Amino acid sequence: xxxxxxxxxxxxxxxxxxxxxxxxxxxxxxxxxxxxxxxxxxxxxxxxxxxxxxxxxxxxxxxxxxxxxxxxxxxxxxxxxxxxxxxxxxxxxxxxxxxxxxxxxxxxxxxxxxxxxxxxxxxxxxxxxxxxxxxxxxxxxxxxxxxxxxxxxxxxxxxxxxxxxxxxx
Amino acid sequence: xxxxxxxxxxxxxxxxxxxxxxxxxxxxxxxxxxxxxxxxxxxxxxxxxxxxxxxxxxxxxxxxxxxxxxxxxxxxxxxxxxxxxxxxxxxxxxxxxxxxxxxxxxxxxxxxxxxxxxxxxxxxxxxxxxxxxxxxxxxxxxxxxxxxxxxxxxxxxxxxxxxxxxxxx
Numbered sequence: 001x002x003x004x005x006x007x008x009x010x011x012x013x014x015x016x017x018x019x020x021x022x023x024x025x026x027x028x029x030x031x032x033x034x035x036x037x038x039x040x041x042x043x044x045x046x047x048x049x050x051x052x053x054x055x056x057x058x059x060x061x062x063x064x065x066x067x068x069x070x071x072x073x074x075x076x077x078x079x080x081x082x083x084x085x086x087x088x089x090x091x092x093x094x095x096x097x098x099x100x101x102x103x104x105x106x107x108x109x110x111x112x113x114x115x116x117x118x119x120x121x122x123x124x125x126x127x128x129x130x131x132x133x134x135x136x137x138x139x140x141x142x143x144x145x146x147x148x149x150x151x152x153x154x155x156x157x158x159x160x161x162x163x164x165x166x167x168x169x
Numbered sequence: 170x171x172x173x174x175x176x177x178x179x180x181x182x183x184x185x186x187x188x189x190x191x192x193x194x195x196x197x198x199x200x201x202x203x204x205x206x207x208x209x210x211x212x213x214x215x216x217x218x219x220x221x222x223x224x225x226x227x228x229x230x231x232x233x234x235x236x237x238x239x240x241x242x243x244x245x246x247x248x249x250x251x252x253x254x255x256x257x258x259x260x261x262x263x264x265x266x267x268x269x270x271x272x273x274x275x276x277x278x279x280x281x282x283x284x285x286x287x288x289x290x291x292x293x294x295x296x297x298x299x300x301x302x303x304x305x306x307x308x309x310x311x312x313x314x315x316x317x318x319x320x321x322x323x324x325x326x327x328x329x330x331x332x333x334x335x336x337x338x
Contacts, residue, residue, distance in 0.1 A: 027203070034199065035233040038240075038249050050250070059253040060233035064204040071207075080207050081219070084228040089256045 004079035006148035018069035018103040025097035056094040083144040100131040110165040173248035175317035187238035187272040194266035200230040225263040252313040269300040279334040
């Protein structure tokens with residue numbers, strides 16, 4: 001086991017769990033200013049009159065935070081770079097100032113292109129929970145992940161395959 | 170026609186086109202610091218040695234920016250609040266510092282819950298283009314959108330339906 005989870009370490013069925021992080025009103029407002037300036041993400045007072053009854057985080061913020069948690073605080077953390085290819089996202093519940101979020105993920109598929117020795121496409125089901133263990137967000141993501149440079153033999157993925165992965169041309 | 174596009178104005182097949190906005194290195198780095206701190210989003214020099222060969226925007230930033238463009242600069246702009254329910258996202262090409270992005274969207278489905286007079290679920294295919302008209306991002310989104318308060322009769326959606334919408338309980 002290395003200090004970080006590289007593609008070499010991932011298998012279908014492998015589960016990752018992150019630590020939790022608390023989202024503050026300041027975090028929510030700072031994100032919203034640049035990227036999603038709707039009033040229920042921006043203004044605590046005005047948000048009280050919204051359908052949410054208070055300040056809530058942008059869905060893009062909780063999506064980004066969820067993947068960041070897997071890279072920074074899963075045990076062991078997922079080695080970067082992690083590059084998003086596709087994602088099916090469902091926002092289930094609002095994330096409010098003071099909520100603590102954590103992430104659980106499970107690898108569902110690994111596909112390694114024969115042309116590249118160093119990378120593969122990893123599909124994961126990702127669920128983001130709040131401090132009451134409610135699911136606030138689910139994602140089926142397909143990411144491009146990379147092998148540990150120290151463990152790549154000369155040659156292609158075909159010669160040094162990731163067990164359980166599908167090779168593709 | 171009102172100054173903004175409310176649920177009342179949306180029909181299946183309706184197309185929206187945004188203005189374009191240029192994404193700067195500063196925009197990319199500022200987003201990355203909080204939300205996606207990978208080196209190819211953070212550091213112009215270090216990013217030159219990445220698989221992208223230079224600084225690129227976080228996929229979450231381009232996703233958020235695409236919806237923001239529809240709310241702020243479509244002609245007419247989409248009336249807020251716009252609340253994401255689900256999204257199927259595919260990141261097709263990197264977005265680099267200096268790229269100008271614009272969005273085209275088409276309404277594919279409208280579903281109005283009978284219980285609420287003021288809201289409906291709108292599905293849209295959204296494509297984000299760069300200045301070379303390459304598609305950098307596609308999204309099939311389902312959002313919660315709202316009727317123009319000035320045009321809601323007393324009663325439910327069933328009594329004052331959105332033409333072409335599906336009523337659901």
